Amino acid sequence: MMKSVTLLSSLVFMAILHMGCNQGSSSEQGQNSEGKKLVVGATMLSMQNEFIVNVADEMEKKANESNVELIVVDAERSPLKQVEQVESFIAQKVDAIILNPCEVEASSPAVTKAMAAKIPIINVNSATSAKPTAFVGSDDVESGRIAMKYIAEKLGGKGNVVMMHGLMGQAAQIQREQGAQEILKQYPNMKLLAHQTAGWDRAKGMALMENWIQSYGNQINAVFAQNDEMGMGAVKALTDAGLKNKVIVVSIDAIPDALQAVKKGTLDATVFQNAQQQGSKAIETAIRIAKGESYEKETLIPFQLVTKENLAKFLN
């Protein structure tokens, strides 16, 4: 019996080693605690989400450069947990809090509590109904507009579109749909053939696309997926069905996989939301507020459409 345990652990160990070789060791947080060092607490929506991980990584990098101590915790998509985490930050008397909200309403108490404790709180990436000290992020409605506008232009304002939703009821899903619908209204000859959720998931996106192909066959001219994962699933299904060159696929987030797909020409476009800028601006704003310097109440980082033409500057 012990044998299998040892085997399992050695397997895991091997895998970690293997990964290390491929990607190089990750940067360590060398911190020397001298003087009065600023402490910033950050609670993130979910560290299982690649985009959020990117934002958090950039925050850590920026915090390192500025010699600020950053505590990052994962709310695991639970607003309740998030509120508790903020409470614990308040108890620790941190100098500033960065909140990456799970929920518009349910995460609001976190903001209210921090404000009441007179600790500055900065919302990053998305909003809460309670007003924080400052907001750093992008307007998700805009990303929907950009994606759908690209489709409309590509189709010459005429054709059939299908839309893949994220998890229904989440802020990103609601706003991205809103943006897309705004554009569709401007083009009366564009028809939304079907829309359905694939839960932000690649495998589900693929299955949904397969079923749509069965359902609508050649009638589909374009696919708008609310994130790249689902978009990549749609691309896979369309490629397998031999339809990819007839159907336009556009999605949002510009994850590395999606950028590679744009390069290969399988994904027509993705929308870049600047994780780096969101992360570094959030830390910057936090430091400024904590030091009592002047700061921007709202920092909006624009989305950018990524196509084959401008791909180079997003690949690094």
Add this chain to the structure above:
Amino acid sequence: MTQPPTPILQVRDLSKSFAGVKALDNVQLNVQRGEVHAVMGENGAGKSTLMKILIGLHTPDAGEVMFERSPLPYGDVHEILKRGISMIHQELQVVPELTVAQNIFLGRETTGGLFSWLNDRRQEREAGLLLEQMGVTIRPGQTMKYLSVAEMQMVEIAKAISNQAKIIIMDEPTSALSDKEVAALFRIISELKKNGVAIIYISHKMEEIFEIADTITVLRDGQYIDTQPAANLNRNSLIAMMVGREIESLFPESVPRKGQEVLSVRNLSRAGKFTDINFTVHEGEVLGLAGLMGAGRTEIARAIFGLDELESGEIYIKGQKADIHSPQDAIQHGIGYVSEDRKALGFIPGLSVKHNITLASLPNHSKGGLIQDKTETEAAAKMIADLKIKSAGMHQKVTYLSGGNQQKVVIGKVLLASPDLIILDEPTRGIDIGAKSEIYKLINRLTASGIAVIMISSELPEIIGMSDRVVVLSQGRQTATLSKEEATPETIMAYAMHA
């Protein structure tokens, strides 16, 4: 000539079929207030179907049941219970996690709003009185699961009494009771009779029937045979009515063929269960383990079979010391065990007759882990024929079989693993007289083929009739080892009650 009073329960021309098979065919039954009415019949005679109709578990196809001059509300278990028909099931229906008092008042809790702990106390007081009247020493606050089977049964009877039952159906009430407890039960039954309660009594134990029953109704194969005052019948005439033939002798003659020593146990002990047990069993010999309830007989069997760990002592198989820590070890050493509790330890209810029979010997019917269906089927078929197991075919689930046939399936399973020694723990509990006699014959066939048998039984005639030697236990201690000649009912009882 005086007109007999109207019976409290009148069953007229009752019929019931299951899937086309007639379980009851025009059955009659008249039960008077204050009488003990025995319903007799072999397994499959229709007794349990009749009782299930009376307590509302089945609805009849034809005929009528009048209870206190009004029709019985068929199928309405709660209403029937409320009107006063209770049943003490053979398989006790207790809630093990609740207390004795809570079990007695289950479903009829005295309501007291929020302060239910006060109720508990009142219930316990009432339950205590009830149990005291019955002459039973059980603490009403005790959790049910810590009671012995006999004590649980007393609680069930107390529950029926407290329910103001007018008819109490008792299905094999003494199957798990010691003689002392049986006496207590009979005393309680007489008390109930005096108060006008009618008892419908089902048992396979002849002695008991003649001791307690006023009237006897016999069923056979779902049909009504006759109703007679108990005084008009004797053992042989009753058996004749039940089986349609006379059984000359229940215990077949056997020629003792004592051979090599198969099992020898030395100083077996397990704290709180038994101490310093020593005996040997030889090829072709039946060793009886006698004793009252709680004497440690089953516990010794379980330890030898590896179900429980021994604390000290040695087991020798054919002269070699054996290390037995699991039933697997025991089976490999050629030991087979047929448990007293066939539901819990005997068979897998969802598996077929065939699959149950071959379960303990499956590797013998397989090649490289693959079951050889042909050899398996043949082995099962041979065992079914040998033991005369009656079923709707070997693919029928064991759960649908009668008790006697379930027992035979378990014995068949143990035999198929070709044991040198077989331990039979209460092998005839709750099975009818026909099946009993078959099991006795089977035991003789086993010994004739050189298998050693250890038989645990609470029925003295059985122990005396079958055993070549008898080990008597009392409170976990071995008080005597008797030869066939020495083993009289009086001696065994004397040693069994030896402190």
Add this chain to the structure above:
Amino acid sequence: MPNLCSMIPTQKPKSTYLNQVGESYKTRLRGLSTYGILLAFIAICIVLALITPRFLTISNLTIVLTQVSINALLAFGVTFVIITGGIDLSIGSMVAVTGVVAAMFAHPDTYPVGVPLLMGLLTGLLFGAFNGLVITRSKVHPFIVTLGTMTMGRGLALILSKGRPISNLSDEFNFIGGGQVLGIPMPIIILIVFFIICSVLLQKTVLGRYMYAVGGNEQAARASGISLNKVKMVVYTLCGGLAGLAGIVLTSRITTGQPNAGAGFELDAIAAAIIGGTSTSGGTGTMTGTLIGALLIGVISNGLDLLNVTSYYQQVVMGIIIIGAVVLDSWNQNRNK
């Protein structure tokens, strides 16, 4: 009634066998829940075929089967576990771990395709063995143990992948989930092969019989000389292995190892087994039933997509079907009492 068995010496074995087959077939049909669910499945297929002409086409049925394959593989594994009276909630997380491990070894021009396959499977088997080990040694209820390993597994997948999908996998590896042989997609071939293997294992081997025995009456199984721990160890390990296979197929199908893949898969798999007549109290169930259960879930989800029914309703429909199946199961059990 004539005794079937006493006829054996006088009759040729062949005719006895025909008897046996006929009888066992009847008994199988009598297992109402499987039979009922097959009828329900056929009925739903007919309804869908009538409503939408696009349903009953070769290409659509191929897609349904492909989509069903992953859930079916998981359901086969969990059927073994449930038959023994246990449960495994960690299979969804195992899909993620095994997928990530396989993907780590599946980059082009690194290892031959056998290596990621082997590593994925091995990870699944070891994960399953770990479940079995904890369950048999600790005697803690499998629900609690696998609830723990479910979370552990998810964490492990995130650690190994650093929270990011692992893409750029070799064509050979992607063939497992995306390729075709003689026009049949690989996932379907894998599904059929493992359906046969699992069915044989359950119905024709000593081990399979022991699984039924352990689930049907653990104490009686023990008294029949069956090692409970051994059977449970094997069952959880098998379940892990099948989850590993499902993880590999999924990873290959979406051409990425994803640490958050497989979330909630355990529920679909358990649902498939239960809909297919596997009793949650153990002791009963068949692979055929489970396969029908998985197909039913797949067909309904496909059909509702074809009809463009919103996913809200899809979830409601799926819930009704699961409850219906469990109610059917409990009726069946009461009837058997």
